[in-house]
Amino acid sequence: xxxxxxxxxxxxxxxxxxxxxxxxxxxxxxxxxxxxxxxxxxxxxxxxxxxxxxxxxxxxxxxxxxxxxxxxxxxxxxxxxxxxxxxxxxxxxxxxxxxxxxxxxxxxxxxxxxxxxxxxxxxxxxxxxxxxxxxxxxxxxxxxxxxxxxxxxxxxxxxxxxxxxxxxxxxxxxxxxxxxxxxxxxxxxxxxxxxxxxxxxxxxxxxxxxxxxxxxxxxxxxxxxxxxxxxxxxxxxxxxxxxxxxxxxxxxxxxxxxxxxxxxxxxxxxxxxxxxxxxxxxxxxxxxxxxxxxxxxxxxxxxxxxxxxxxxxxxxxxxxxxxxxxxxxxxxxxxxxxxxxxxxxxxxxxxxxxxxxxxxxxxxxxxxxxxxxxxxxxxxxxxxxxxxxxxxxxxxxxxxxxxxxxxxx
Numbered sequence: 001x002x003x004x005x006x007x008x009x010x011x012x013x014x015x016x017x018x019x020x021x022x023x024x025x026x027x028x029x030x031x032x033x034x035x036x037x038x039x040x041x042x043x044x045x046x047x048x049x050x051x052x053x054x055x056x057x058x059x060x061x062x063x064x065x066x067x068x069x070x071x072x073x074x075x076x077x078x079x080x081x082x083x084x085x086x087x088x089x090x091x092x093x094x095x096x097x098x099x100x101x102x103x104x105x106x107x108x109x110x111x112x113x114x115x116x117x118x119x120x121x122x123x124x125x126x127x128x129x130x131x132x133x134x135x136x137x138x139x140x141x142x143x144x145x146x147x148x149x150x151x152x153x154x155x156x157x158x159x160x161x162x163x164x165x166x167x168x169x170x171x172x173x174x175x176x177x178x179x180x181x182x183x184x185x186x187x188x189x190x191x192x193x194x195x196x197x198x199x200x201x202x203x204x205x206x207x208x209x210x211x212x213x214x215x216x217x218x219x220x221x222x223x224x225x226x227x228x229x230x231x232x233x234x235x236x237x238x239x240x241x242x243x244x245x246x247x248x249x250x251x252x253x254x255x256x257x258x259x260x261x262x263x264x265x266x267x268x269x270x271x272x273x274x275x276x277x278x279x280x281x282x283x284x285x286x287x288x289x290x291x292x293x294x295x296x297x298x299x300x301x302x303x304x305x306x307x308x309x310x311x312x313x314x315x316x317x318x319x320x321x322x323x324x325x326x327x328x329x330x331x332x333x334x335x336x337x338x339x340x341x342x343x344x345x346x347x348x349x350x351x352x353x354x355x356x357x358x359x360x361x362x363x364x365x366x367x368x369x370x371x372x373x374x375x376x377x378x379x380x381x382x383x384x385x386x387x388x389x390x391x392x393x394x395x396x397x398x399x400x401x402x403x404x405x406x407x408x409x
Contacts, residue, residue, distance in 0.1 A: 010086055037224055043111060092265060097271050098272060099272070100268070101275055104273055120241065124242065125242065136178070155170065173225065183202075206234065273354060278312060281308060285305065354372070357375075
């Protein structure tokens with residue numbers, strides 16, 4: 001059974017993240033939307049604050065420890081009482097939601113809080129967590145030859161003595177220029193297919209790693225999105241995450257565990273943007289004299305009010321699905337199905353709600369006087385990266401129908 005009431009500690013953490021979003025992110029949101037690729041210097045102060053809170057155990061936003069469960073519940077619960085842990089995943093999800101309510105592009109630009117950190121948490125050994133627990137890690141999966149099919153990785157990693165030598169090109173790497181480390185997906189033996197795909201932690205100063213260019217994008221312009229080249233790039237032998245052994249029977253499951261952590265996080269980002277748009281739209285409708293009632297049937301209300309109620313219901317569904325996926329991860333329950341369900345629902349809801357809000361707000365919604373049009377642009381990437389809408393639906397169908405990837409394509 002899932003207890004939907006948040007513990008006091010997580011409520012306090014989420015409130016702190018909301019204050020950051022309201023007082024730091026919102027005031028500079030338009031500034032960095034118009035100044036694409038300019039580094040948000042205001043985030044340096046925030047990074048220092050987050051680091052201090054993490055060191056004190058008060059708060060974790062999404063660092064490497066963010067993907068591990070909080071074991072303290074097990075230490076304090078009576079032996080006869082089932083443990084209901086709300087650990088790193090739930091904390092990271094709530095903080096991602098709140099900061100994305102402020103600005104999702106700035107949220108993705110927070111130093112030392114990259115998506116690669118969640119990848120490290122998913123598959124790293126305890127020793128690697130100790131080494132990489134305080135790095136700023138972006139994640140490099142996509143290549144020019146593929147988008148959503150992560151098993152099509154062509155980047156290679158060859159062991160040469162005490163070093164791995166990586167060769168390949170990675171595109172659309174979030175925080176690819178600013179991060180201190182990059183988690184790179186590469187194949188150690190392409191003849192063995194997807195089972196040989198592993199993830200590697202590549203330091204920014206590794207020889208052979210370079211930034212080819214930064215992408216100009218529709219949304220999340222505050223976040224740098226880079227094309228990375230790996231040309232005989234050398235990293236230490238023990239920078240491969242998890243086991244270096246290729247287990248054909250286990251297949252692609254090892255590195256795919258990354259998505260069980262990151263997909264609920266991206267869902268939370270979409271939920272945060274969705275809530276921002278709904279709050280703005282409610283204000284606009286109320287100022288226009290349109291009443292939104294929870295006591296009358298939707299078909300007896302103004303068309304805009306009825307549409308608002310529909311979108312709010314979708315928002316609640318997306319929120320609960322994301323919470324469930326994070327709760328399952330914290331309680332060591334397999335959550336691959338739920339992670340994809342949450343990502344699919346939240347991504348679709350985000351684009352629907354933000355664009356419909358632009359429409360219902362009229363001319364002011366399409367202008368830059370409000371942030372509505374920006375949220376509409378930002379929301380689309382949340383339906384694409386970490387697995388597109390179509391990929392999530394395919395994964396859900398396979399799990400529900402008990403079909404393999406070969407049986408259902």
